[in-house]
Amino acid sequence: MEILWAIYLTVCWGSDCRIQEVQRFEHGPMGNPQEQCEIMLPQYTQIPQDGTPDSVKWQCRPLNSQSA
Numbered sequence: 001m002e003i004l005w006a007i008y009l010t011v012c013w014g015s016d017c018r019i020q021e022v023q024r025f026e027h028g029p030m031g032n033p034q035e036q037c038e039i040m041l042p043q044y045t046q047i048p049q050d051g052t053p054d055s056v057k058w059q060c061r062p063l064n065s066q067s068a
Contacts, residue, residue: 004063005033007044012055024063
């Protein structure tokens with residue numbers, strides 16, 4: 001079974017949090033999806049915040065997984 005990975009962005013204002021898939025990775029010529037995700041993640045964390053959220057969190061995790 002192939003496990004796909006994705007970069008997710010979670011933005012919270014107080015107790016209201018929104019999660020969005022930003023980029024998806026699958027097996028292919030670029031290699032292992034988890035490794036691809038971890039390579040790309042630092043580039044996303046450099047994006048300046050828009051507005052004034054209480055927290056912004058970027059994560060690599062299996063596609064459609066639930067964050068802890």
